[in-house]
Amino acid sequence: MNLERYLEQRRKLVDQTLKQLLVDHETPPRTLNKAMQYSLFSGGKRIRPILALASGEAVGARLARILPFACALEMIHSYSLVHDDLPAMDDDDLRRGKPTNHKVFGEAMAILAGDGLLTEAFRIMAQGALRKRQDRTAALQAIWEVAAGAGMAGMVGGQVADIEAEQKKPTRKIVEYIHTRKTGALLRASVRVGARVGGATSRQFTRIDQYGTAVGLAFQVTDDILDIEGGTEKTGKRVGRDAELNKATYPAALGMKKTKQYARELLDDALSALKTFGPKAEPLRQIALFVVERAVPAEP
């Protein structure tokens, strides 16, 4: 399969659906819509929705069933970036090369746009779950997964731990604790949601979950590497920003060599979790390869 083409097609599908759900059904006030859409349509890679769709595919599900959940995951990711960038948080002026939400709309509107994206994500999932012939128990489990991945034991908790760690020396334990929550939990939730709504057997679910845990961490490990070694064009943010903010990162805790080794180990974990899956899981495999090899190319 051609991963690049696959990602492009899926990204378009997600963008179309997000537009249908949010732009075609706008409700006033206008400014709130503008602020929400500004961040939601600012050129993200849509990795969370694509992971959800690919997990659904791996268990043979129709994409239409997964799409509302996939979109909700992206909306939650988007809200988290808007709030993270606020002056009281990371105080960032640029995101993906564009002024951050509060720089354009002001702080109050950015807080509310984030709140709106988070709340609407759940409305859209409930709406998707109420569709005809949708398995409602699976849909409710998926809503639970998303909330758990995004909430106090997941993303929000990780963000708090991240802020608190800025005053501490980063150890491997602290870094792992932060990243399994801050980014790992929602990425893992993404594959779990796809598997749940897609009707995975409990054996399939366990394996996809193993994959998700590994890829969720790999994503952050490689992000940490790219923050040091990647250019702005690869990451969309300034090189060295983590070190500047004294962030707890893998290279700071393990050194660069061990961090790269760890990324390769996580790739192995992700791929071996999918061993019993056939060609339908090829997108999941290719995504794991892509995530790791963008930062740690395979040795020739």
Place this chain on the structure above:
Amino acid sequence: MNLERYLEQRRKLVDQTLKQLLVDHETPPRTLNKAMQYSLFSGGKRIRPILALASGEAVGARLARILPFACALEMIHSYSLVHDDLPAMDDDDLRRGKPTNHKVFGEAMAILAGDGLLTEAFRIMAQGALRKRQDRTAALQAIWEVAAGAGMAGMVGGQVADIEAEQKKPTRKIVEYIHTRKTGALLRASVRVGARVGGATSRQFTRIDQYGTAVGLAFQVTDDILDIEGGTEKTGKRVGRDAELNKATYPAALGMKKTKQYARELLDDALSALKTFGPKAEPLRQIALFVVERAVPAEP
């Protein structure tokens, strides 16, 4: 019935359940829990959960079915207060006579505590919906109701409209637009949720919804009155704060006399919507009376 005793019992039931759900099942980080609990357990009247429970009662439902949803409504109300008080929003130092969340925990933590309360509210609803013998379609409808009432067409949208109106002369239309969304939508959602999860017939649902629309507005109309005529002990905030912030209020748009008339009309609407209900709807009736008469006593 003795309303005071009823409200006290229900408040206790809600508090107990919130403690079970959040305090007994704490997950680190500790600071996040502390910040979330600080605002959630700061002596609110629990009016939204009580409305949800009373609506469930009115259609003969068991309270246990409604409780997770009732608690979620209070968590969402609590998050909205934490975010509203932020320096970028209303910039309030006191809430119910205590320092606001960001005054105690800092701005970043207050933003995250709000995000956490909002997200966990949906986790708790999904969890409640997945219980044995819960009607999952009704539960999903209830989750939808809450998200719609709290989201961009509801509370968040109303908050944006409120901020934007600070620069305008308040007309009745603007005030009504703001308040049906900012406070009305979540109060209305509260009774709708109780009716949905409680298994209301569609005729019962329509009537309870009419009641909710009227009471939701009455709540805000009387709040506006009390902001001028009530003492701090009745409202928990400084008298005249709305005028100070140039807020769009009913007295500013209609004058005090018409505002009081309007409150009595809304009370009539609320009570007549419940005419066909028997004694099981007595709590709903008494709550409507209480809401309006705390600000506009019946003439002798």
